[in-house]
Amino acid sequence: xxxxxxxxxxxxxxxxxxxxxxxxxxxxxxxxxxxxxxxxxxxxxxxxxxxxxxxxxxxxxxxxxxxxxxxxxxxxxxxxxxxxxxxxxxxxxxxxxxxxxxxxxxxxxxxxxxxxxxxxxxxxxxxxxxxxxxxxxxxxxxxxxxxxxxxxxxxxxxxxxxxxxxxxxxxxxxxxxxxxxxxxxxxxxxxxxxxxxxxxxxxxxxxxxxxx
Numbered sequence: 001x002x003x004x005x006x007x008x009x010x011x012x013x014x015x016x017x018x019x020x021x022x023x024x025x026x027x028x029x030x031x032x033x034x035x036x037x038x039x040x041x042x043x044x045x046x047x048x049x050x051x052x053x054x055x056x057x058x059x060x061x062x063x064x065x066x067x068x069x070x071x072x073x074x075x076x077x078x079x080x081x082x083x084x085x086x087x088x089x090x091x092x093x094x095x096x097x098x099x100x101x102x103x104x105x106x107x108x109x110x111x112x113x114x115x116x117x118x119x120x121x122x123x124x125x126x127x128x129x130x131x132x133x134x135x136x137x138x139x140x141x142x143x144x145x146x147x148x149x150x151x152x153x154x155x156x157x158x159x160x161x162x163x164x165x166x167x168x169x170x171x172x173x174x175x176x177x178x179x180x181x182x183x184x185x186x187x188x189x190x191x192x193x194x195x196x197x198x199x200x201x202x203x204x205x206x207x208x209x210x211x212x
Contacts, residue, residue, distance in 0.1 A: 028104030030111055033071075037061065038147070040112060052084065053112045054146045061141040067124075068134035071108040072099035084114045086126055086149055088133050089159060099133060110135060116148035124149035128158065 001012040011017040034040065037059045044052035070088060074097040078087065088099040101107035113135065116122035124135040126149050135149055151161055 030101075030104040030107050030109050033108040035067075035109070038109070040109075041146075055109065055113050056146050057141045057143055059143055061137055063137050063140050065137045066134055067110060067136070069132035070099055070110045070126075070134070071106075072101045072111070073106050074098070075100040085111070086113075086115050086151070087159070088126065090128055090131050090133060091158075092131050113147050113149050116150045121146075121148050122150050123147050125152045126150065127152035127155045 001008055001015055003015045004012060006012075031040065034055075037057065039056050039058050040053050041056050042051050043054050046052060072088070074090070074092060076095075076097060078098045079100055080102045081087070089096055090099060091097075101111040104111070113124065116124075123137060123139060123141050123145065124147055125138050126133060126135055128134075135147075141147065151159055156162060
């Protein structure tokens with residue numbers, strides 16, 4: 001304490017604690033790479049204040065606009081799995097590797113793009129080129145529209161996934177099988193029903209809106 005002229009363990013009982021000034025929060029690498037005509041929106045909050053984000057257009061984006069390459073860590077095992085995002089793999093030096101993004105400082109903004117649940121809401125197609133993964137728009141994207149992606153036909157074969165949308169009751173497209181850790185259930189704020197995935201909860205909430 002400079003007022004007492006003493007070195008103390010903990011705060012000074014006479015003059016009180018120091019006033020702590022915190023550093024400004026710096027956006028992650030992934031958020032800093034977001035193009036100026038795109039924006040991130042918080043769609044849902046998970047347990048522990050974990051945000052579910054979506055990428056939205058701020059202006060009209062033309063068809064055949066290419067984004068990428070997708071930035072991630074090459075890994076033989078997927079350590080970060082999110083059922084609302086595409087699982088991506090690439091062929092490098094004869095080996096098949098996952099494009100893993102364990103945190104926002106290891107990837108770029110493309111890690112926030114959610115998968116399309118049906119053909120109507122798909123705006124992007126994912127494909128591999130020269131050992132990299134790119135997203136390209138399949139139709140003009142209007143302002144305030146969320147960017148959503150699914151595999152191109154050839155890339156779907158490589159990923160051993162369906163290239164055709166199979167519309168089920170939950171509108172969820174099948175993903176390649178990936179070992180997952182158990183997660184907390186999703187709870188509807190209106191009727192307190194629980195769901196195993198965010199996509200199921202989202203579809204359920206649409207029913208509430210239709211009733212209103």
